[in-house]
Amino acid sequence: MRVITNSPDETKKIGFKFGKLLKPGQTVCLYGDLGAGKTTFVKGIAKALGIKERDIMSASFTIISEHEAEIPLYHIDLYRIEKGADMDTIGIYDYIGGNGIAVIEWAEKIDIEDSIKVNINLVSKDKREIIIEGINEKDWNNM
Template sequence: MSPSTLTRTVRSASPEETHRLGVRLGELLQPGDFIGLIGDLGAGKTHLVRGVAEGAQVPRSEVASPTFAIVYPYSGRIPLYHADLYRIADEDELYATGFFDLVGSGGAVLVEWLDRVPGAAPREFLRVTLRPTEEEARELQAEAFGARPAALLAAWLP
């Protein structure tokens, strides 16, 4: 993995604010972007994902948790592929799902539980780690690996 080219940390005071941060990120996504999310259960990943999908103009009714399907495709302003690796044991198991065919396929990829299968990430990607700091508050630490992810991060969290 290449060294981080840019890091930003932001505090979210509520689930609604986490959602709004996601909306802003979704508005900025371009085909080929890869966003990896890390955080324990209840860290706010779902709020961020729903916001990203909204920002990418995915109809709210289409957004679901892909925990059992592993990957869920959304049609919006750009194709958005939402993956949940919670139930995946390793890269071989993930490979069997066809996941790696999505990377670089003309859409953006949003992956929850990237820490379960770190090899799922391409060389250049944006990693967002969510940590609860209080009952409703969260800290989001975003790290960009590569030029495009750094530009995305700088536009998202200036």
């Protein structure tokens, strides 16, 4: 499915709607250039899980941020990790497929077998194209 947003708030709202469809154990892989809006989208997901938006930060040094909630959110940012790095050592897999939801920025750095994929493309200053693969379109439309 494909959505166009025209502001950060709209991207958060799409993230919120998307977040409401997520189930414990699911992994979301986020793709998109610097400043595309990945973290903005994660803020919307967080809100859907009852986590404060402002607790979601562009983690420049933190690779994994854990957010406790009924369904915990594991916000993972692989920007600083080299492609081909040993993800076992970093401990990423401890957060995948458990009782929470793992959301991974710069997910091209890792191979996850079963995940929902979200591509965010920078169209112009405030316009973004968001392409979501791996959710049921009927569920989305019925929200």
